[in-house]
Amino acid sequence: MMKPVGRIEGGSASPVLGRPVLDPAKAAWNGGMLLAALAFAGPLFSWSALAMFVGSTYALLLVGHSVGMHRLMIHRTFTCSRPLERALIYAGVLVGVAGPFGIIRIHDTRDWAQRQPACHDFFAHTRTLALDLLWQLAYRFEFERAPTLTIESHWADDPWLRFMERSWRLHQLLPAVPFFLIGGWSWVVWGVCLRVFVSTAGHWTITYFCHNPGPGRWRVHDASVQASNLPGLGLLTYGECWHNNHHAFPESARIGLEPGQADPGWWFVRGLERLGLAHEVGRPRPASSREDLDDLGPGRDAV
Template sequence: MMKPVLRVDGAGATPCGGTPVVDWPKAIWNGGLIATTLIAGPVFFTWSAFVMFLGLTYLTLLIGHSVGMHRMLIHRTFQCSKVLERALIYIGVIVGVVGPFGIIRVHDLRDWAQRQPKCHDFFAHRRSLARDLTWQLFYRFRFDRPPRLTIEARIADDPFYRFLETTWRWQQVPLATGLYLIGGWPWVVWGVCARVVVSTVGHWTITYFCHNPGERRWIVQDAYVQASNLPGLGMLTYGECWHNNHHAFPESARIGLEAGQQDPGWLVISTLRHLGLVWDVGEPRLPSAREDLLDQTA
């Protein structure tokens, strides 16, 4: 298994000092898609477009976001060929939340802040769901003293990833063209606009509940934010709902660690491993070897 990358240097930084400010490109992107979906969605509704929307939303989030962006790109829980790596990340870009560098930046800065003794509510998700969604969809956090984020060279210097980071919003155009040729405007509205909205809002909604009080076994000591598991949502969230497990063992490619914790993302990874397409698949470290981890069931 590849060693985790330490991308954030928090020396001299504060996770509390700062304020959310409107991120106008993000606000226009998300706001425009939400408005288009609310107005055009009912007008262009067809059952074929809706079924396509359900399938495309699930598959892009499962393969691109959960497996590609989260478990592979961010946490490096498995290795694969460059061709497969790029394919997974491209599907993750199609989800429409952010580009490959952006997803690392959003995740790693948030994770760093949450593991400090205290952090701002923007990262801790301590406000109401409505306030938190507004922040995550339309704002960015402006630090008074920001930590330093360094993306490893093999990612930052890759010309394909640099291209995707610059053009990630425009990557919806080829998809929209294909959908239009198959199903006309209903497939474009539901396959692009509605899908991106549901993917983005759904991502931040699950993130909100996973970082508020709920079912949890593991306590990461000295961390301000303790993640929770959301029972019964394994299939719907691709296994990402077992977030207490993930905070405890971010090196593990499998997030649903206990019996009954369904994890479709792990099924994809284990299938790829069986086919010889991925290797060095990460497993949880032994809890006994962790000084920072408390098992509440012990």
């Protein structure tokens, strides 16, 4: 299996020294989607728009964000053909959080910081939910000594992904046009503006609670930030809520590892595998290779 796609070289970098600074492009994008939704979603409400919003939001987050960007592109927990790779990642672009390289940068920098003995609250999610959401939706972290991120050539040299990175915001026009033709401005507001904001804010809200109140069964050695599992949210979060499992076994395409831990993202990958479309599907490494973990025993999930 290909080694992880993103690689952080820490060197003399510090995950503590630095500060959140306003990112005008991020603030304008997320703020614009929010303002448009607040202004027009209510007046333009229809039951068909609501149904389309729920279906498109869930499908794109499941197939694009959880499977395409997170399990495939970032962690490389399975392999597949180049056309299927591009299709899954494109669905992730349509979620509207960031471009493919931007997602890698956000994820890998945060993961590196959390696995250090100490890190800034921006990465640890230890402030209030309101402040944390403001930071993640409108700010970037300005390091005093930044780490170096290298994206492997399999992705970095792909002209399609480079194009996606340059133009990812513009691709909301792809769903906007058919939405307008089918349901008018109601579908555009609910299917683009509200969907993008809810997807992005929802992602960071789940991320926040997955790191509060603390560890579940698995504790990663020397990591300043331990993750939680969130019982009862597996179906809603595509399996991403089993974040304690994920911190322990990032190589696994399956995140919901215990009985009762619903994991729709894994069901999708498993379906691809059974169809012969996904290969080298990762599972948790054996007990003999878990020197970096403490097993605190079952029943330690957050409640």
